Amino acid sequence: xxxxxxxxxxxxxxxxxxxxxxxxxxxxxxxxxxxxxxxxxxxxxxxxxxxxxxxxxxxxxxxxxxxxxxxxxxxxxxxxxxxxxxxxxxxxxxxxxxxxxxxxxxxxxx
Amino acid sequence: xxxxxxxxxxxxxxxxxxxxxxxxxxxxxxxxxxxxxxxxxxxxxxxxxxxxxxxxxxxxxxxxxxxxxxxxxxxxxxxxxxxxxxxxxxxxxxxxxxxxxxxxxxxxxxxxx
Numbered sequence: 001x002x003x004x005x006x007x008x009x010x011x012x013x014x015x016x017x018x019x020x021x022x023x024x025x026x027x028x029x030x031x032x033x034x035x036x037x038x039x040x041x042x043x044x045x046x047x048x049x050x051x052x053x054x055x056x057x058x059x060x061x062x063x064x065x066x067x068x069x070x071x072x073x074x075x076x077x078x079x080x081x082x083x084x085x086x087x088x089x090x091x092x093x094x095x096x097x098x099x100x101x102x103x104x105x106x107x108x109x110x
Numbered sequence: 111x112x113x114x115x116x117x118x119x120x121x122x123x124x125x126x127x128x129x130x131x132x133x134x135x136x137x138x139x140x141x142x143x144x145x146x147x148x149x150x151x152x153x154x155x156x157x158x159x160x161x162x163x164x165x166x167x168x169x170x171x172x173x174x175x176x177x178x179x180x181x182x183x184x185x186x187x188x189x190x191x192x193x194x195x196x197x198x199x200x201x202x203x204x205x206x207x208x209x210x211x212x213x214x215x216x217x218x219x220x221x222x223x
Binding site for chain 2: 004013034036041043044045046049087089097098100101103
């Protein structure tokens, strides 16, 4: 069964304290791995798509990387406005929609 | 550009009542989806539609129905609401039939008493 596991469930950082979020997956033929950001009371917002092991994508203070078993979302020198829930999702070869993890809630304090 | 519009944003409903959550997109995307989001369970797919006129079941379809009469609209109906259907419901669309990047609405918070 295809599965996505995110860790930690919650992460508290001081402003400027870099860290990483983990997304481990088991999937029958990875077609793509996606990262989303969700603010409280809002719908998820797309961040990145990764397609193959070794691929990296960057956007401002965020960098996503992908291996054959997991993806990391690296946050460099975070700011309070980076506080949100970050969701990881995968698309498999046979699937018709994304399979989401439960998310990591990041809180960045100044 | 509005993107995805969901209505209502919030609703309290008595058990046994019928309810339709509306979803409209203005991006001319072929694929549309309904997810529910529950604390500790994450986002789970209810129903999807790859193109107008077709629909399919997701992970948790029981108690829900959908229709896709045209490209823009994808309503979700609860025929007889039960308390376990209390959740936040998100509609999403994708430009690619095989999921691609999803665009989400702001959600509809439904409470069934």
